[in-house]
Amino acid sequence: MDIDDFALDPSFAHLNHGSFGAAPRHVLKRQDELRREMERDPDSFFATVLDRIAKARHEIAAFLGSDPEGLAFVTNVTEGVAVALNSVPLAPGDEILIGDHIYGAVEIAARRTAARTGAKVVQVTLPGRADGEWTGEQAAETFLGAVTPRTKLAVFDHITSSTARLLPVRRLVDGFRALGVVTIVDAAHAPGMVDVDVSELGADFWTGNLHKWAFAPRPSGVLAVAPQWRDRVEPVIVSFFQRDGFPRSVEFQGTRDYTPWLAAPHALAFATPEVRVRNAALVARGQRILAEIAGLVPWRSDPELSMRVLRLPPGIAETTEQAEALSADIFRQLGCHTGIKPWPGAGLLRLSAQTYNHDSHYTHLATGLRTLLKR
Incomplete structure (x- = not known):
C-alpha cells in the first residue's frame, strides 16, 4: 500500500501515524456504505446492530487472541481505561x-479515581529517564x-506512547498477580503493531486502539476483561442494555455511531x-537518518x-508550549507531521512508519x- 491507498494529503509527509492512525480507502468505503445503510433505514439498522457488533467482535477477538465474550468494543483506550x-x-x-512513562490522559484518569475513592497514586520512575536506557527486566x-x-491496582503500558518502548506485559501481569495486585494494561499502540495474544497475557483489563495500527476507522478500540471481572464491569455511561451485562453493557449507547466497529x-x-x-525496518532507518543529518540523539x-x-x-521542546510551537513550525516550514513531546530535561521527537x-x-x-534547529 502507498499514499494513494489512503485519503491522506500527499503533499505532506505524515510521520505521526501513532497519534491518530489512518484507515485505507477500502475500509473507509465500507464505513460509508454502513452509514448510508443506517441513514436509509435507521429503524432496521439499530434493530440489528447488536448482533452485527457481536459478529464483528468475534472477528476482532480472533485477531487479538481474545475470548470474544470477554471483549467489548469501546471508542478508544481512554474509554477502556x-x-x-x-x-x-x-x-x-x-x-x-x-x-x-504513562500516557497523560490515563494518568489524569488514575488521579481522578484516587481523588474519588480516597486512594493514593504512587508513580514509579523507570531507570534511564534521560536516555531511555532501560531493559524490560x-x-x-x-x-x-x-x-x-496497600497496592491494589497497577496501570501500565503495553507500548509507551511518548517514548515508544515495549514493556514486558506478561512478566508484569504474572508478577502483580502473585502479589495480589489488579492490572490494567494501556495497549493503545499494540493491535496491529505487535503480535498480541490477549488471553495468554492474562491481564485483568487490557485495552487497545484499532484505529492506530490496525487500520480501522476512528474511533474504535477494544476492552478485554478477565473472567473474574466480567460480572463486575461498571460502564461509565449506563445504557438500556446494562441489564445484559458485559460486553453489551459497555458497547450499546443508543444512537452512537457504530460504523467504525462494524x-x-x-x-x-x-x-x-x-x-x-x-x-519496523523503515522507522529504524528513519531514526538513523535523523541522527546522522540533524544530529539528534537516538533513544x-x-x-x-x-x-x-x-x-x-x-x-528545545522541553515544555508543552515549546513542543506545540516546534511541531507547528515543522509542519508550516517543512510540511511534515511529527510527534514532538516534552520530557523532563529534554524534548523528544517521535517518528512513526506506515506503508505510505x-x-x-x-x-x-x-x-x-x-536548519530549523539552528535558528
Whole structure:
C-alpha cells in the first residue's frame, strides 16, 4: 500500500501515524456504505446492530487472541481505561501504581479515581529517564519492587506512547498477580503493531486502539476483561442494555455511531506481519537518518516497533508550549507531521512508519530540521 491507498494529503509527509492512525480507502468505503445503510433505514439498522457488533467482535477477538465474550468494543483506550478504573473497588488508603512513562490522559484518569475513592497514586520512575536506557527486566523489577501491602491496582503500558518502548506485559501481569495486585494494561499502540495474544497475557483489563495500527476507522478500540471481572464491569455511561451485562453493557449507547466497529474487521487484511516487519525496518532507518543529518540523539528502541524516539537539543521542546510551537513550525516550514513531546530535561521527537512512508520523508525532515534547529 502507498499514499494513494489512503485519503491522506500527499503533499505532506505524515510521520505521526501513532497519534491518530489512518484507515485505507477500502475500509473507509465500507464505513460509508454502513452509514448510508443506517441513514436509509435507521429503524432496521439499530434493530440489528447488536448482533452485527457481536459478529464483528468475534472477528476482532480472533485477531487479538481474545475470548470474544470477554471483549467489548469501546471508542478508544481512554474509554477502556475509564471503564476499568470504574470497575475496580478502591478504598481510602489503597494505592494505584503507575509509571512515569504513562500516557497523560490515563494518568489524569488514575488521579481522578484516587481523588474519588480516597486512594493514593504512587508513580514509579523507570531507570534511564534521560536516555531511555532501560531493559524490560529492569522495568519489571522497578514496578514490582514498588508494590506495598496497600497496592491494589497497577496501570501500565503495553507500548509507551511518548517514548515508544515495549514493556514486558506478561512478566508484569504474572508478577502483580502473585502479589495480589489488579492490572490494567494501556495497549493503545499494540493491535496491529505487535503480535498480541490477549488471553495468554492474562491481564485483568487490557485495552487497545484499532484505529492506530490496525487500520480501522476512528474511533474504535477494544476492552478485554478477565473472567473474574466480567460480572463486575461498571460502564461509565449506563445504557438500556446494562441489564445484559458485559460486553453489551459497555458497547450499546443508543444512537452512537457504530460504523467504525462494524468496518473494523475489513481492516484486518491490511494488518499483516509483512507490514509490521516493513514498518519496523523503515522507522529504524528513519531514526538513523535523523541522527546522522540533524544530529539528534537516538533513544534506546525495541526492534519490533513501528515508532522510534530521538532526543532534541537541550532547551528545545522541553515544555508543552515549546513542543506545540516546534511541531507547528515543522509542519508550516517543512510540511511534515511529527510527534514532538516534552520530557523532563529534554524534548523528544517521535517518528512513526506506515506503508505510505518512505526513506525520502525522513531525509526531508532531517535536512529541514537541521536548519530549523539552528535558528
